[in-house]
Amino acid sequence: MxxxxxxxxxxxxxxxxxxxxxxxxxxxxxxxxxxxxxxxxxxxxxxxxxxxxxxxxxxxxxxxxxxxxxxxxxxxxxxxxxxxxxxxxxxxxxxxxxxxxxxxxxxxxxxxxxxxxxxxxxxxxxxxxxxxxxxxxxxxxxxxxxxxxxxxxxxxxxxxxxxxxxxxxxxxxxxxxxxxxxVALKEFKKPSIPKEAILEQLNISNNFIIGGAGSTDWRKGVDLFVQLAYWLNKLRPKNFIKLLWLGNVSAEFNRQYQYEAKRLNVTDSILFIGSKEDPQNYFQVFDVFALTSREDPFPLVALEAAALSKPIVFFDQSGGIPELIVNDHGGIKVPYGDILEMAKSILELADDYILRILKGSEASQIINKYxxxxxxxxxxxxxxxxxxxx
CATH class of the missing domain: 3.40.50.2000 (Glycogen Phosphorylase B;)
Incomplete structure (x- = not known):
């Protein structure tokens, strides 16, 4: 029995x-x-x-x-x-x-x-x-x-x-x-909608896309994601970078974002697309995944990004992610809370296609044991x- x-x-x-x-x-x-x-x-x-x-x-x-x-x-x-x-x-x-x-x-x-x-x-x-x-x-x-x-x-x-x-x-x-x-690797590695269709749905073309995901609370660092857009624009004016956040947006954060985005002039740089039943359809369009979490025990979103060969940029001392990405194998670690350094690391990956593909490939190999x-x-x-x- x-x-x-x-x-x-x-x-x-x-x-x-x-x-x-x-x-x-x-x-x-x-x-x-x-x-x-x-x-x-x-x-x-x-x-x-x-x-x-x-x-x-x-x-x-x-x-x-x-x-x-x-x-x-x-x-x-x-x-x-x-x-x-x-x-x-x-x-x-x-x-x-x-x-x-x-x-x-x-x-x-x-x-x-x-x-x-x-x-x-x-x-x-x-x-x-x-x-x-x-x-x-x-x-x-x-x-x-x-x-x-x-x-x-x-x-x-x-x-x-x-x-x-x-x-x-x-x-x-x-x-x-x-x-x-x-993570259910077999399932997550097979998006059900073509990448081109997702880009058309989001009205994005010829952009370098930085992904983020999670609830819009302090622990997940969604406010730092907004700061990241600011620093990317400051370091690289007239860029083709778009930041895409996947996850439910609280009314409180939406008010905060509307207030701050105007002052930082990042409204056109970020898209918040809400929670999705099949996140792999959207993760596939990312070029890099930015884990802005202040604390995340072992972030599922990082596993999902790695499953789709996306290099991960993350903070040190933020939980379990340094146990996944060791010695920058599969991503890049930056000092805790250092958004400027995160922006520089992302631009390094944006400028170096071979490095980006290499780290994405490393991430996809690491993920197999999870x-x-x-x-x-x-x-x-x-x-x-x-x-x-x-």
Whole structure:
């Protein structure tokens, strides 16, 4: 009989962690290894995608739960230690079910680890996709001890993530497994729309295109992407450079951008095209990928750029990306926050076609070991080590 696993996602938005989980679950389903159930703490555009994989349930909303826009439900939903009561936020359909393991995708879901442990009396895994800044924003007073103690194994997505869990939260290193993020290489390397059609759609021609991607928040450095456009124009007036950002644009950032872009005179240099279901169709038009993140544990967008042979320019000390691009093999590392140096490095790649192609080729070779088929097996090994396999 297949083992029953409950996967918990903090939401179903088209962002890094839910996308990684969705791809992993698709891969698991293909191999028909486990009996899967999915629990979402919050909804999002990927809700139906999760439903196509397995029965998917939503957490019940409770009175008094902090759901302010700033936190968006990321605060602790439970802070008590007693068993789950009939008014628990867990859907009634799950209450009496048996699960062999609970898998929490992101530390946000850690806020209900103890309650899940009590409810289902099984091992719990917490897959941490967050580093120092993100975790400090989520947990003002540190990780809740009773929820941490309920976790049997943490999965860290980079050495930087693992180090932060040990150094900042005193989690036993033996309790942490290092498993890098994954990309579905076969799928991502095959855009479904020709490059020429995308360029026509975006009304771009004969431009050198710099790509960026992610949510428009401080951590992803989207404001630095705007500064990058300024410095490129200053260093190379009358250029043919276009900057293209892929990802949902918040109303707050849009107001900030409209204000600043006019003053920096970069309105014609940048295009924000929103979130896309098939990002590979747009990544294919990039000549270079600019990772402006201030903090990114092991950025999925960098893996996706590398899959399409795009050289990556990134900041040092910004998370796990230096673990992917080592000694400038596949990209160029610049000092943290140094946008001027990033602009100079991008112009170097723009001016040297051979160097650009070489680094793009290096990136595509590096990425092979991060395919979902390889990373998926590593996660399954961890799951099977905690589950009693018949």
């Amino acid at each position: 297949k083992k029953k696993l409950l996967f918990v996602s903090h939401d179903a938005t088209r962002t890094g962690a839910p996308i990684v989980l969705l791809r992993f679950l698709k891969w698991i389903k293909k191999h028909d290894r486990y009996d899967i159930t999915i629990l979402l703490q919050n909804g999002g555009v990927l809700h139906e995608d999760f439903q196509e994989i397995a029965p998917t349930y939503m957490m019940n909303k409770q009175e008094g739960v902090n759901t302010t826009p700033a936190r968006k439900g990321l605060n602790s939903i439970f802070k008590r230690r007693e068993p789950v009561l009939p008014d628990s936020p867990f859907p009634s359909e799950l209450i009496n079910q048996h699960f062999d393991l609970v898998y929490l995708n992101t530390s946000v879901a850690l806020t209900i680890a103890n309650d899940l442990k009590i409810a289902f009396q099984c091992p719990v895994i917490c897959h941490v996709h967050e580093n120092e800044y993100a975790l400090s924003m989520l947990f003002d007073d540190g990780l809740p001890e009773h929820h941490v103690n309920a976790v049997d194994k943490f999965i860290a997505v980079s050495k930087s993530t693992q180090k932060n869990l040990v150094d900042s939260y005193d989690i036993n290193e033996a309790k942490i497994s290092l498993v890098y993020e994954a 395919d979902i088929a390889i990373i998926g097996e590593q996660i399954i090994t961890i799951i099977d080590s905690l589950v009693k396999v018949d």
